[in-house]
Amino acid sequence: xxxxxxxxxxxxxxxxxxxxxxxxxxxxxxxxxxxxxxxxxxxxxxxxxxxxxxxxxxxxxxxxx
Numbered sequence: 001x002x003x004x005x006x007x008x009x010x011x012x013x014x015x016x017x018x019x020x021x022x023x024x025x026x027x028x029x030x031x032x033x034x035x036x037x038x039x040x041x042x043x044x045x046x047x048x049x050x051x052x053x054x055x056x057x058x059x060x061x062x063x064x065x
Contacts, residue, residue, distance in 0.1 A: 022052040031065035
């Protein structure tokens, strides 16, 4: 199985999309960046609703928005 890692970068956060057998979004970004994150995800994958897991690495505001 191969894994593709793409930087999402919705703002000041280093956010990543991992795609293999499923899709994982790591550190989705700070509050208010939802439209930016969705736009970037739509450029990277067919349907962002296919993300099966969202992982926040720690509780800082810029990682859990």
